[in-house]
Amino acid sequence: MDNYDTVTGALNGLKAKGYTLDFNIRFDKxxxxxxxxxxxxxxxxxxxxxxxxxxxxxxxEDIVYAVQSKDGKIKGVITSAYGMYADSISNEMIQKLSIHH
Structure with a gap:
């Protein structure tokens, strides 16, 4: 895994690796x-x-996630603020994202 100095650097690096879609968290998906x-x-x-x-x-303060569907056909990124700027999300989504902190 590469290390990036900025969010923009991470997004550009991940895009070069095929993570081209931009996802947003919507409570439980x-x-x-x-x-x-x-x-x-x-x-x-x-x-x-x-x-x-x-x-x-x-x-x-931000987190960039590289995500892909279980079948590997859909690849993209999620950017998410954390702390007091974090969006409201479901417990299941919190658990999914927390595993990787």
Whole structure:
């Protein structure tokens, strides 16, 4: 797994590895708006995790996940703030994402 200095660097590096879709967390699933892909926690795996902590600005704290469907056909990224900026998500999604911290 590569190490990246910035969120942008991680996104560019993962895109070069084929993680081209942008997913968003929607409470109990991840969704790609571009093509309406929707994956529940049991339908995808987290392949890489890159955590970034801002030196002085809490809004710079972010996590980048490289995810793919269980069959390997759908690959993309999730960017998610953590701490007080984190979105509301289901317990199942929290468990899925927490395994990789």
């Amino acid at each position: 991840i969704i790609c708006k571009e093509n309406n892909y929707c994956l529940n926690p049991h339908e995808f795996e987290i392949i890489e995790v890159h955590r970034f902590e801002g030196d002085t600005n809490p809004s710079d």
